[in-house]
Amino acid sequence: MQIVFSAEKVVRVLLWIVAFLTIANTLGQISHHFLGHSRLFGLVYLFNLNREWSIPSFYASFAVLFSVLLLTLIARVHHSRGEVDFKYWYGLAIVFLLLAIDEYTDIHARIFAPVRSQLKAIGMVSYAWLLVYVPLLLAMLLIYRRFLTRLPKSTAKLFILAGAVYLVGAIGFNFIGDQYTYYERRGAVSYAVIYTFEELCEMLGIIMFIYALLKYMEGYIGQLALVFLDREK
Numbered sequence: 153m154q155i156v157f158s159a160e161k162v163v164r165v166l167l168w169i170v171a172f173l174t175i176a177n178t179l180g181q182i183s184h185h186f187l188g189h190s191r192l193f194g195l196v197y198l199f200n201l202n203r204e205w206s207i208p209s210f211y212a213s214f215a216v217l218f219s220v221l222l223l224t225l226i227a228r229v230h231h232s233r234g235e236v237d238f239k240y241w242y243g244l245a246i247v248f249l250l251l252a253i254d255e256y257t258d259i260h261a262r263i264f265a266p267v268r269s270q271l272k273a274i275g276m277v278s279y280a281w282l283l284v285y286v287p288l289l290l291a292m293l294l295i296y297r298r299f300l301t302r303l304p305k306s307t308a309k310l311f312i313l314a315g316a317v318y319l320v321g322a323i324g325f326n327f328i329g330d331q332y333t334y335y336e337r338r339g340a341v342s343y344a345v346i347y348t349f350e351e352l353c354e355m356l357g358i359i360m361f362i363y364a365l366l367k368y369m370e371g372y373i374g375q376l377a378l379v380f381l382d383r384e385k
Contacts, residue, residue: 159366163359166215170355173208174348177201181344201351202344208351209255215358216252220245222365229373240299247292285323304371310364318357325350 176199184190191197201208227241300308329346 157366159363159370162366163363166359166362169211170352170359173199173201173211173355174352177208177348177351181341181348185341185344202347212255212351212355212358213252215355215362216248216255219358219362219365220248220252222362222369223248226365226369226373237299237302240296243295289319304368307364307368310360310367314357314360314364316357317360318354321350321353321357325353 176195180192180196180199183192184196189196197203198206199208200206203209223241223245227238227245230238230241300311303311325346329343329350
């Protein structure tokens, strides 16, 4: 017996999960801001897209870890075939592993808290993420520019599109959200709308990346499958 993970089926399941989490978060925020019920037996917090140790953060970590699995499998195949690009695939796996840890624990917020504090003192808190992530992003693009040109065009386009969608949330909406942090308006309804779009873009970007990896595997390695072997009694 085997279960085949086709790109289309996997993406369909992940999209349904993201839709459910987004709706649950939205209903929780409606309950909190308009109905005066901010807890609902803990469900508002449990499905809040902007909270750590919540169901959405668990899903986000799982999705990124699934990307790590796919990247590692691709890297191993390239390595076994003696192809030089395996180093780039392993590099991506490490980056996404760190991203998965951060998705669930929100480590970056703690690490850069002193930086944000100093920037807030001089009225520049909104630039905290830009000062950290933009140089890292540019360095990564510089390192991976030739790797992208060696990928199939369809895969490279999907990688770029997935990265763009993810960064709209991780940097774009995050930048806007920092304005609310600086002016102490995190309790506003509009802030809930902003972080919802931020997390939605990040989740959709990861789904697009997973789709790109699975389609690449289908063309280069074969479909991902989970095989159950029958043991002889």
